[in-house]
Amino acid sequence: MEFSKIISVTGKPGLFKVISQSKNAVIAESLIDKKRVAINATQNVSLLENxxxxxxxxxxxxxxxxxxxxxxxxxxxxxxxxxxxxxxxxxxxxxxxxxxxxxxxxxxxxxxxxxxxxxxxxxxxxxxxxxxxxxxxxxxxx
Known part of the structure; x- marks a missing residue:
C-alpha cells in the first residue's frame, strides 16, 4: 500500500486508497470495508501526503x-x-x-x-x- 495514494474525504468515515481516476471522479477503496466509491469534484478530498x-x-x-x-x-x-x-x-x-x-x-x-x-x-x-x-x-x- 502506497502512502502517497491514501486520502481522506470530508463527510465519509475512515480513509481511502485511490484506485484510479476517471474524467469526472476518483475511484477509491475504503480501508475499513474495502468498498469502492466514486468521489466527484464537488467533494473535499485531502491527500494525507500533503x-x-x-x-x-x-x-x-x-x-x-x-x-x-x-x-x-x-x-x-x-x-x-x-x-x-x-x-x-x-x-x-x-x-x-x-x-x-x-x-x-x-x-x-x-x-x-x-x-x-x-x-x-x-x-x-x-x-x-x-x-x-x-x-x-x-x-x-x-
Whole structure:
C-alpha cells in the first residue's frame, strides 16, 4: 500500500486508497470495508501526503508523525482515539515534542491517531514507507 495514494474525504468515515481516476471522479477503496466509491469534484478530498502538523520550529509532514508513532508503538495500533483528551495529548507530545499546542487542537490529535490506527490495521508498514521514499529520492538525483 502506497502512502502517497491514501486520502481522506470530508463527510465519509475512515480513509481511502485511490484506485484510479476517471474524467469526472476518483475511484477509491475504503480501508475499513474495502468498498469502492466514486468521489466527484464537488467533494473535499485531502491527500494525507500533503498534510503537516504545526510545531514551534517548522511544519512536520504527517508521514514523519506516523513513522514516529509506528516506532513508539512497535508497529502496533496506538491508544484508541476515544480516550480522553489528556491521554491523547500526552501520547502525542511523546511522539511529536514541540508541537504547537495553540494551533493543534485535541480534535486534530484525535483524527491523527484514528488515521494511524486505521492504516496500521490495514497493514501499512511505516518503516518500509521511509525506505521507499529514500530510494526514490536517490533515483531522482541520479
Amino acid at each position: 498534510i503537516a502538523i504545526y510545531t514551534y520550529e517548522e511544519d512536520v509532514p504527517l508521514l514523519d508523525v506516523f513513522t514516529s508513532m509506528f516506532e513508539k508503538t512497535a508497529g502496533k495500533e496506538a491508544l484508541s482515539h476515544k480516550e480522553n483528551s489528556k491521554n491523547l495529548t500526552t501520547f502525542f507530545a511523546d511522539v511529536l515534542p514541540g508541537y504547537d499546542e495553540e494551533r493543534v487542537y485535541a480534535s486534530n490529535i484525535k483524527k491523527v491517531i484514528q488515521w494511524f490506527n486505521a492504516l496500521v490495521k490495514a497493514g501499512m508498514d511505516f518503516s518500509k514507507v521511509e525506505e521507499v521514499k529514500a530510494t526514490e529520492e536517490v533515483e531522482t538525483k541520479s
